[in-house]
Amino acid sequence: MENPRSGNHRDGPRTLEQLRGRGRTRLVGSDPDRATVSGEPSGVRVMATKDTGGGQQKATRSTEEVEEQAQEAQASEDLKERHEKLSDDVDDVLDEIDDVLEANAEDFVRSFVQKGGQ
Secondary structure: OOOOOOOOOOOOOOEEEEOOOOOOEEEEOOOOOOOEEOOOOOOOEEEOOOOOOHHHHHHHHHHHHHHHHHHHHHHHHHHHHHHHHHHHHHHHHHHHHHHHHHHHHHHHHHHHHHHHHO
């Protein structure tokens, strides 16, 4: 068996590798105080592994977050379009009121002066 310490630097990269035929995983570059001895004569330390499915949930969660952000972006766009349409409608109504006031202002002033002057 090759030297288990070769390339096993404390600050080096951490990688997983299968021990021969044992179905165990060794974390290379891990903290040796946190690992357990595998019973190998060479002193190889083995960390227990368990697949909890957390990766699946995390992937699902991030997918949900992406979908939620897309929905929020779409809602924001819809809101902007609605705001622009309402602003245009309000501007049209105000323009129409101005036109009516300008057309009727002269008649209004004349009738007011006549009533007040009588």
